Amino acid sequence: MHCNQDPNLELSLARRVIIFLIGTVESMLFAGTIFGWPQLVHVLKVEGLYGDLCDGTTHSMHQHNRSELQPSSSSSSSTSSQANTFNNTRCAAHNTTFEVSMSQEVGVEQCSPQDERFALIFTLTVGCYSVPGVLIGYLLHHAGLRVTRVCAGTMLTISFLFLGMATKESPHWLFPAMILMALGGNQLRMSLVQFGDLFPLHRSTAITLLSGMYAASAAIFLIFQETASRGIARAHVCWFLACVSSLTIFFSFLMPVHHIPVQDNYEPERKTTEAKAAVPLTTSLLSGSSFLHQYWFFMALFAVNNYQQTYNIWITTTACSVREAGLYSLIYSYGSLFCVFFGPVGGVFTDYMVRRASKTRSELSRRVKEIQASFWPLLVTSMSTTITYISILFFHPAAIYISIVSLFITRPCAIAVSNAYLRIRFPADHFNRLLGIYGTVTSLLMFMQYPHFMWAQQMYYPAHVTVLVLLALSYMNPIHLLFTPLMKDAVIIRDNLDEEQQHSAKVNRL
Template sequence: MLECCGGKVKVRHWLTLLTGFMESLCCTGIAYGWASLVYVLKLDGYFAEKCVNVHCPRNGTWYCSGQDEQLSWVMLVALISNNIVRFPIGYIFDSFGTTVTRLLAMKMYQRNERFLKNLASVCCLVCVQVGNLFDTHRSTVITVYTGAFDSSAVVFLIIKLLYERGVSLYSSFLFLFLCSTIHLLRTIFLMPRRHIPYPVPENYTYGQWQLGFEYYTSMKHCNQQISGYFRVDFSFNSVYFQTVPSFWSCMMTQLFLWHLLWFAIVQFCHNIFVATVNPMLSRLADSDQSLVSHYTNAYAFTQLCGMLCAPLNGLIMDRHKGRPLTRREADLSSSSLALLLTSFKCFLFCVCFSCPILPLQYVSFILQVINSAFLYGGHQAFLCIAFPMCHFGKLSGLVMSLSTVTLLLQFPVLHLIQHQLHGDPLFVNVALTLLSLLTCVHPIHIYLHCRNQRRAKREGNRGG
């Protein structure tokens, strides 16, 4: 009977993983397919009034920096609104659990489709905990989801190709809206009501057939520095109590502050590229729309490969599993190499897109996709490793919300490119390349932190 029950549990784990992967692939990161969507928006005439008296005599096509600037700002506003709500969403997730968070996001989406990216953020946030079901491959599962997040940008490529064959933009978005019913079914049957604990107790189950439930409580000590985590499971008559650091103490650690800076810089480089890739291609292709369309399609198809690259990052972070170290020590030690590789690829990516050579942008596309897959996967996995899971939603949301500051900096940067540099972002890209070198400090700090911990542990063993 137990074997049968255990088999059903394993099947549900895999169903949760696979359906979550499809959910992430189809909705979470579609906004990063902006290069494909903006091509359609231009053909539909959005902000076309900004193109008055701007004409390219070489090939008779229209080029307009004003339209490009307005559409780039639309992308930035969407990114900023998404990041601002991440901390409240993370707090709701940590406090009320998976079901409440997902239902709230779906309600927002059904009332107004501009919340599409916020729904995507919630899906990405709550899917991270699925990695807890696969202990030795936890970081790999997390990076598989973030790889699907990157590859979901291909959705806007599909919309672009359908538009070129006569399917209206309204029909495509209506179909995306109707697909939200799938999120509801997955919430009911294949996700926990609260959270998936780590490590997972034997025969743990969830969904409609959930046998127990979890809840969290905080114990206020006189110094307000310790919080408690309770797990009560009535099915197995067991109660777990574990003390963990408070949210505030986690937030003030050097590990978190350096991670915040690392993430903000790399994300800033990526968002500048995504917001300016279409005008950059137009400029390098002399406004040849067929050539711009070709490179836009190439970029979108390259983004589809994100789900193939991201698991490599997870394998790097899981490589120390099984060694004579605690789970946290093994994972934290492995994360330094993964984050350092991300920083190095970000530097190479910035170098490539700084060069005003059109064929070289193929390399930029590849590096951007690989680096983006490593960025979000490494970010989510590191927070799961370095800090208690009961604070994951808040810490992840706080990083995204505070990184809004760098997004706000993109408004003057874009204004500088369009009006002071006459559409040529070379000097801005060189500055970004130099800035990207600062991200190497975070993985080096993690390495030194782990080395000091191991040294202190050895000295403690000798003293004992």
């Protein structure tokens, strides 16, 4: 399918603003809903989903002394016992007990078979979030924006209907609900990224704002906990969310059929260079920067998703009561709302550095500095990811609060900063396809989450320290941007510059 959009299409300022606002709200509501998994798990556990997998004799009591809690299966490790011992001491000092939900046979206490089932669902969900990314990238490139968005809206609507059908008696609806939510959410997220081209002079800020907004959608499951306390059935809430998500389909007809018109800072020069062939996609894909960024992107998301998958077990082990565990779950969800303030920061800084680079007299040096503008956003994201992950090694409330604060930066920036960097580092024509390829590769590797979860059940500290070591290696991605000769070669290849252009003075820019 070829693009049938007018190449000279221009959007009025009012239309651009409306499209951008629609994209911002959609990203904030539905682009990354599945990453609110810890909050949803807490709600589902209280409702008793997969509670039948637990030992009824062990969990039928409505109250357990925290000091008497033991690992619920042989898969629990000696490390978990050490964590419980530490926690027991803290809880004993407060003379508290761990209360199980009175309304269900199984509450939110640790139950390894139940935890493993939820971990399996989350692993499959995260894998499905971006495994089809390469197909979505090519779908955007060939079929266009409208077709992709209609598919996304349809999947999201059906996913919320299925989630409403998931009950203690019929938990199997949870699998297709989460998978469709992941597929639809990622299609929506990838289609929104190109909205940054609506404002070329503030492209990085716009991209990181749209990309970072997906982190706020993780808080949508907070609605279930709040409405349950008021006696509103989860199914009714899901029907409402299905109606809201269906609006994505109708809003798609307000947007260009194929893509948002693209303008680059050096577009005038490109238009005068007619004899040059386009740079092949493989040139970008097989570059050193591509491999380093693929590894960085995977490790950032792997660490964040491992943290989210471990979070419910971690807070249950640390908490002294169901109420305390519920508090940590609420804080996690409310914290997601603050993520939206941190996502655009990297883009604002990148745009600022790009504007500073515009003062450079050499055209080649200017373009190099534009790429290097992503150094600090990438580095800060790596540091915040490391702090978030280190926190789960400590079973203490302070560690939980520290992890949530650092997650404010990590969750939105892991994707937002990555998208802004890809848009600067590689040709614009490669952006959608690279975005899809990186997403697919990352998601295929993300299936290692479940084996890692099982390993952490047996050997908690070795499993998580290994991730920290691998995470440290990902720092090579921002560091390699500091090697200016390497970046000069990258720019020459990316823009197919001849000898004269490499030594030319800066050109007029938009």
